Amino acid sequence: MKGFWAVYKKELYSFWSSPIFYVIAFVFFILSGYFFYSSLAYYSMVSFQASQNPFLAQQLNLTSMVIRPFFLDLSVVLLLLSPLLTMKLFAEERKSGTIELLLTYPISDAATVWAKFCGVLTIFCLLMLGTLPSMMLLEYLSKPNWSVIAACYGGLILMGAAFLSLGLFTSSLTQNQIIAATLSFGALLGFWIISWMKSIAQNYTARKVFEYLSITQHLDPFTKGLLDTRHIIYYILFIAFFIFLTRRRIDSYRWYG
Amino acid sequence: MIEAVGLTKFYGDIPAIQNVTFSVDKGEVVGFLGPNGAGKSTTIKILTCFMPPTSGTAKIDGLDCFEDSLKVRQKIGYLPETVPLYTEMTVKRFLQFCAKAKGINAKSTKKEIERVISECGLENVSGRIIGHLSKGYRQRVGLAQALIGSPPVIILDEPTIGLDPAQIVEMRSLIKSLAGQHTVFLSSHILPEVAQTCNRVVIINKGEVVATDTPEGLTRQLQKTKRIRLLLNNPVKSQEIESAIGTIPGVKLITPDNQEGRSWIIETDASLEPRPEIAERIVNKKWGILEMKSIDLSLEEVFMQLVTDEETEIPEPEESAA
Numbered sequence: 327m328k329g330f331w332a333v334y335k336k337e338l339y340s341f342w343s344s345p346i347f348y349v350i351a352f353v354f355f356i357l358s359g360y361f362f363y364s365s366l367a368y369y370s371m372v373s374f375q376a377s378q379n380p381f382l383a384q385q386l387n388l389t390s391m392v393i394r395p396f397f398l399d400l401s402v403v404l405l406l407l408s409p410l411l412t413m414k415l416f417a418e419e420r421k422s423g424t425i426e427l428l429l430t431y432p433i434s435d436a437a438t439v440w441a442k443f444c445g446v447l448t449i450f451c452l453l454m455l456g457t458l459p460s461m462m463l464l465e466y467l468s469k470p471n472w473s474v475i476a477a478c479y480g481g482l483i484l485m486g487a488a489f490l491s492l493g494l495f496t497s498s499l500t501q502n503q504i505i506a507a508t509l510s511f512g513a514l515l516g517f518w519i520i521s522w523m524k525s526i527a528q529n530y531t532a533r534k535v536f537e538y539l540s541i542t543q544h545l546d547p548f549t550k551g552l553l554d555t556r557h558i559i560y561y562i563l564f565i566a567f568f569i570f571l572t573r574r575r576i577d578s579y580r581w582y583g
Numbered sequence: 584m585i586e587a588v589g590l591t592k593f594y595g596d597i598p599a600i601q602n603v604t605f606s607v608d609k610g611e612v613v614g615f616l617g618p619n620g621a622g623k624s625t626t627i628k629i630l631t632c633f634m635p636p637t638s639g640t641a642k643i644d645g646l647d648c649f650e651d652s653l654k655v656r657q658k659i660g661y662l663p664e665t666v667p668l669y670t671e672m673t674v675k676r677f678l679q680f681c682a683k684a685k686g687i688n689a690k691s692t693k694k695e696i697e698r699v700i701s702e703c704g705l706e707n708v709s710g711r712i713i714g715h716l717s718k719g720y721r722q723r724v725g726l727a728q729a730l731i732g733s734p735p736v737i738i739l740d741e742p743t744i745g746l747d748p749a750q751i752v753e754m755r756s757l758i759k760s761l762a763g764q765h766t767v768f769l770s771s772h773i774l775p776e777v778a779q780t781c782n783r784v785v786i787i788n789k790g791e792v793v794a795t796d797t798p799e800g801l802t803r804q805l806q807k808t809k810r811i812r813l814l815l816n817n818p819v820k821s822q823e824i825e826s827a828i829g830t831i832p833g834v835k836l837i838t839p840d841n842q843e844g845r846s847w848i849i850e851t852d853a854s855l856e857p858r859p860e861i862a863e864r865i866v867n868k869k870w871g872i873l874e875m876k877s878i879d880l881s882l883e884e885v886f887m888q889l890v891t892d893e894e895t896e897i898p899e900p901e902e903s904a905a
Contacts, residue, residue: 328653332683336669343671423667427728430631430663431684432656580634582594 329433330441337415337445346414347449350407354453361399362460365392389474392464394549397478400457401545404486405514411449412493413507415442416572421501425579435576439569443494450486454479474551481548484561488541489514491568498575517541584609584736584766585630589639592625599625600790602639607783609735612762614777615770616886617787623770624664626787627740630768631661643736657686660729660765664740666721670714674705674724677713681728699727703757719750726757737761739769743776755780774886786886810878811849811858816871818844827864833857848878 341347369391376383419425428438464470489510496510497503521540527533537543541564544557585607592599600622607613617623629636630643632652641648643655669677678699682692700709703723708716713724722745729737742758743751758780761767771777777784778798786794786801794801824847825837833855840846851857858875865872 328686329684332680335683336680339676340669340671422670423663423665424669425667426633426663426665427667427681428684430633430656430659430661431681432653432686433684434653 327434327437327440329431330437333428333433333438333441334445337442338448340414341445341449344414346410350410351453351456354403354407355456357403358396358400358457358460361403362392362396362457365395365399366464388464388468388470389551393470393474393478396460397482397549398545400482401485401542404482404489405518405542406511408450408486408489409493409496409507409510409514411446412490412497412510413503414497415446415494416498417501417503417506420579421503429576429580435573439494439572439576443491443569446490446494447483447487450490451483454483454486471551477548477551477553480553481545481557484548484558485541485545488561488564488568491565491572492517495568495572495575498572514541584611584644585613585768586642587626587630587639588641590626590629590636590641591638592622592629592634593637598790600787603787603790603792604639605785605792605795607766607768609766610763611783612758612767612769612781614781614784615768615787616772616774616777616784617770618772621787622790623772623787624740625790627661627738627768627770631659631738632656658735660731660734660737662725662729662737662739662742664744666725668713668721668724668728671712673712674700674709674716674727677724678727678731681731685732685734687732695731695733699730702730703727704753718745719747722746722750722754726754730761734765736766736768739767741771742769743771743773751776809851809853811851811861812840812874812876812878813847813849813861813865813872814874815845815847815865816873817869819870820844827868828861831857831860831864834861 369386369388372382372391373386376386416425419428429435461470461475465472492513493506493510496513497506499509500506517539518541520536521543523536524533527536538560544560547554547557585605587606588604590603591601603622603626615623615626628634629641630648632648632655635649644658646655646658648655669680672680675696678696679692682695687695700706703726705720705723705727708720713721716724722742726739726742729739739758743754746754755776758767758769762782769777769780781798783795783797784801785792821837821839821844828834828849829837833852834849834857835852836850838848838850840848849861858877862872862875
């Protein structure tokens, strides 16, 4: 992994110096703030009503009414925004020709791919960090279950890493950033809505396969505070598969120039 | 130091280079000359480990470019033709990245950056963003990244393209100063550049090496007759000069250079040396010899002879800027 840190640092720097990152962060924080506010406001409204109805009050719980919807909403926002984070990773390097520098420096191809992936993942984690104040606010108002919140963040970061690995791959396919973003957005949406197929599928096996493939389906248990290795493995395999494809794609640059 | 044996590269069915073989010794400055589309960049991309050849082997310092790619890349400083740079970075930060990527240890990084900055004349712009620099400065930044870490082999793809005449002169003297310590391999389609900076020239055309020699050697090799220009103080008639020196063995043709009868071009056999005899006879005739000078074929003419094959597109030879 020679040269990993050099490329990793360069990636972070290129995010800092690009307006795209700030615009994405701005939009993300506005939307996540809105989602948090709306689920919290709804919860407090229901709580008022519940104060006259002890039976309803027993049903209320912060995890299922605020934390869970909030993180599921975030997953949709990230589905829309993560292609914009990844689109430039390879497309820009190829367009400007700097890929020639990277591929002729004493940096292994694996290091280049992993450094780019880790770079964008770091940026992604920073965005996640920005939603932490909302959770602090919950702590101030009430007693949220922090283990559930940690599981939610863990699940969201795993899912985000899967989104980014796919985006990394589509970015390596083309020199045009818009094409890269469109391809990765289309593919991610496809992986999301493939779960709808399970209601149409005729036999049990097909239904299970569609369900298993769905990228958002696997987030659900995390938002309930459930850490299931099956889902963790799904995301890890997903990431490994697209990192592998990206590396093959870099090899093909070398063969076809 | 650089060894290419039988390099062949196909893009699909189209051969870009075929059976390219040459070698470059340590400390040499070698020019790689050819018209546009001859396969210069393809060869360079193979040497710099950017792409593997379809067949043949390229070795740098005894290491195979394909097998020991990472080790070879450690030994090369490469300036690609398009001078790709991270335009959002400042010059200094970009060089820091290059130093780190090339595995230069953190202690000597600062010194190394200062060295290449002063070598390439970038002191005034080291804090500026590369995207805001002029073409000439970007070219220098590109060269600086190739020089960082003092790699033993420096490969430059058309290093002076797009520079103004003064910058070209600077770039050439910079390249010349690299000779000895570094092995330099530079491609160009500009002849005077190669003639001025290189010890040796490899000429490539349509993907094949057509000649390898020193600029002088190439000229000599292709020159079947030598030409001498004679300038006299007193005008003489054609018959007079013909009878005076036409009989000397080795003199083939005497033609007037202008109408006055004072300047003459004498073509002689390259294997014989009739010059002392010619001088003696003219002195005896008291025509007042002012000048006797041999005219060499320019490298440009050699190049034209080598690459003039009907369909080849030959670039306009650019005027020497020096």
